[in-house]
Structure formats: structure tokens, C-alpha cells
Amino acid sequence: MTNTKPVLNVLGGLLDNCSCNPMTGYLRDGFCNTTPDDFGTHVVCAVVTKTFLEYSFSKGNDLMTPIPHWNFPGLKPGDKWCLCVSRWKQAEKANAAPLVDLKATHALALKYVSLELLTKYASPIL
Template structure:
């Protein structure tokens, strides 16, 4: 079995074409709305997650401020309800703390299973496999 591609023909966690995560705010390592990645993305922004206040606080406590706007990066700052491509390991860390945000499977890159268990992602899915 081959591993899912990282940059060419991205696939989602369900095996289909990777769907967009969010255009407003514009997310993704490439700021194209999708949770795509390549070898330069050290954070592996693979998980399409809906922000919760608990997760945003957790991230801030870990030194990653996702709330404050940063005009120089065209970053509007996130609020609860926003969809965002998260780093796989940050999502995993939040999972261990009991604060993992909900996940959109169809917009989460298949390569995420290199870092996070598929079962954990399925438990946090807003689009269960049988409805996608």
C-alpha cells in the first residue's frame, strides 16, 4: 500500500478528492482554502477543523495565537465557528488534552494519518463517512 500523496492530486481522509476547508477566512498552508501541504510545510496543516473557544484558548496557551489579526500575513484572526487548516500535531495535542475541535473529513488531507489516528478523527467528525 502506498502512502497518500502530499502535494500531487491531494486526497481527503475518506479517499475522495480533497474538498476546500474555508475561503472565509482563507485557510491552508498555500492560502488556497484547502488543507494541502508539501515538504516545506513543517507544521503539516492537514486537519480541517472548526474552531471552538476552548481550542483557541488552548492554542494561545501553547504559544500559537490564532485569535489576533496579523495584517502582514493577511491573517484576520479566528473566532469560534471558523474553519481552519490546523497542524496535525497541534490537533493531536488538543485531543490528548480533551479539547480537539470538530473535523471536516472531506476537507482533511489523507496524509494526516501519518500523525493522528484515523479513529480519533472519525470520532470528532462533523461529516461522518456514511453521509459523505
């Protein structure tokens, strides 16, 4: 018998899907779920902005350019994407953090950032 615990979001509910178009998540299943080998801890479901994409590019992570052999279409403002919690935190300190879908952000994010701070960036359009 398998004992699988439900995956929770930062609000304590079941983790919602972040995006299937583009397909996101460390496991590329649309969810900001994680595993022990996810060293980036891709648990924040962000609604990316031009400011964030440019910031990420300036830090050496180009999320805008398509990479066809990885089935990566490149991101554009408004796309939802599972971000590394450390990158989101870094962007927040630089005034470049994107909005967050709290229902699709994994509860593990709370180990690194407060619910109060995440709530400040909660997307009103979800």
C-alpha cells in the same frame, strides 16, 4: 506531460476546500494541502472552538488576534482552519480538540492519527 495525482482526503475521496473565508491552508488556497517545506503539516481541517483557541493561545500560538500585514483576520469560534496535525493531536489529548471536516482533511493526516480518532471528532454540521 505532467503527471499530477489527485489530492485525497482521509476518507479516500478528493480533498474538499476547507475555507476561503478566512483563507486558510499552508498555501493559502483554501485547502489543507501540504508540501515538503510545510514542517507543521497543516492537514487537519478543523472547526475551531473557543476552547481550542484558548488552548492554542496557552501553548504560544495566538490564532485569535488579527495580523493585518499577513492578511490574517484572527479566528473566532466556528471558523474553519487548517491545523498542524501535531497541534490537533496535542489538543485532543488535552480535551481541547476542535471538530474536524473529514472531507477537507488531507489523507496525510492518517500517517499521524487514526481515521477512527478523527471520525470521533467529525463535524456533524458540514
